[in-house]
Amino acid sequence: MFLIFKRSRYITKAGDSEAIKTKAASNIISLTGRIFSRNGQFPASSGGHEACPTGEILPLPKLRIFSFSELKAATRNFRSDTLLGEGGFGKVYKGWLSDKAMIMDGSGPEIAVKRLNAESLQGLQEWQSEINFLGGFCHANLVKLLGYCWEDKELLLIYEFMQKGSLDSHLFGNGSSLLPLPWELRLKILIGAARGLAYLHASDKKVIYRDFKTSNILLDGSYNAKISDFGLAKIGPTASKSHVTTRVYGTEGYAAPEYVATGHLYVKSDVYGFGVVMLEMLTGLRVLDPNRPDGQQNLIEWVTPYLSDRRKLKNIMDSHLGGKYPSRYSLEIAQLALVCLENEPKDRPSMQEVAETLERIDSVNHRHGEALVDSEYPTASQDQKILQYRSPLHPRQNVNIAYPLPLPTTFS
Known part of the structure; x- marks a missing residue:
């Protein structure tokens, strides 16, 4: 067995491919003990003891369910000039909400949209893990997950937009x-x-x-x-x-x-x-x-x-x-x-x-008055244009090398 590392992103081992494809094809998936139905609703958990043997399941998050058509409109049909970056999950786009209720809720008109790459081996697991964890937390130093979308083969995650990138x-x-x-x-x-x-x-x-x-x-x-x-x-x-x-x-x-x-x-x-x-x-x-x-x-x-x-x-x-x-x-x-x-x-x-x-x-x-700030460093408003298309989730990487390392034993 081998451990696979990526310098900028992790990748799953090849043996996971068939299992993930099988789960993606099912009408209901369960990866961490929480059940999601294809229509985007959250039915009661069946326990999930096989996936989560300790029975420790995070509370269901209160997230908005976006339609794919909404996200197409928000990203201008995922136009290339809205592309922010790309990672192991897929591509990330900048979008603009027209929903006044969402904006009034304090989320802001700008969003970041992660769209699953159909060829991604890790995408389905990452998609649900993001919902399970980030969707259940609210803290000033955690990126806010606004919602998700699951329609047919499309899996997407919607976040607050981070103006200054990574x-x-x-x-x-x-x-x-x-x-x-x-x-x-x-x-x-x-x-x-x-x-x-x-x-x-x-x-x-x-x-x-x-x-x-x-x-x-x-x-x-x-x-x-x-x-x-x-x-x-x-x-x-x-x-x-x-x-x-x-x-x-x-x-x-x-x-x-x-x-x-x-x-x-x-x-x-x-x-x-x-x-x-x-x-x-x-x-x-x-x-x-x-x-x-x-x-x-x-x-x-x-x-x-x-x-x-x-x-x-x-x-x-x-x-x-x-x-x-x-x-x-x-x-x-x-x-x-x-x-x-x-x-x-x-x-x-x-x-x-x-x-x-x-x-x-x-x-x-x-x-002690030892704060040292360069007065020529731009303020938030001054350099906003510079970072407009910096990736808020997966910045572009020039190095993308995988490293196989021997696994000393088998882990669960």
Whole structure:
């Protein structure tokens, strides 16, 4: 057996293909214990013990059921100039609602529409996982799922539109006209993302996000961070257990070592991924890059010796910051990243502790007057046009390489 990783997206193993096609052809599907009927209604669950052996099923979400014709009109028949990006699920389009009731509800006239690629092996599972998890949550740092559509072979998801696109596009966008993120915004984004993960971990089901990375952190018009893409989310362990055991899916470089090695997924496996993102924010470099010199291709292995010394840290800080960052507090964040990347899950802090630490750093930073903001950085209104067609869900990626890794054992 093999574990398949993608640098920018995960893919399912080939053996899943026939099962997914069979489920897609049925009139009623059940992937995680919740039953969906083809007419888009939510009948009572039959228990779902085979799909969810613990019986832990999230409450049914209150989502709007969109018709396919509505979404065709909203996206101008999925016209190419409304295309925002493409991922493993399919293509993502920008749309405009004409429904005044929806707009008055605070959702805004702009939406993002994910449309399933008929050839996608993972799409059906991701579609329902998004509804199961994201549809049942409401938090300022989680992207809002507005509704879904299921008509014939068409499976779609409808989200709030995120004006500033993904964190990935800001940090690593090739040929982008975007200016580098200043220190203040980087810290703000980290705090928001940490709050989002902390909320998931503190929920009744202790939801493990499982695929935390820069491309899944989206930014609204004020650069508030929101976590998106719950296709890999997993209900966490019960009180009597420390972890859940599952097949290993994720993105290489971000997945925690204990998860990759054993299939044991801990709540603190997400903390490891957050530590990776913190390093990327500090350095402006991707966690893995085969184009870097030998010894520098794996960011974690390369920069770890620099994270505990202020003078050494300067050598790896993102040059795009132009030295405009408080060295004292950047060192604290580097040290926080270091403890998030501990090999043993028990040695990592909780996401609540991470969020509180970042908030304290931000508070002290402002109190001491050390906030450093580039006055030339555009405001939300000034650079809105630049990001108009940045993907809010799946930013375009130039690298799309799959990595087969040996699976040490069989996971359920």
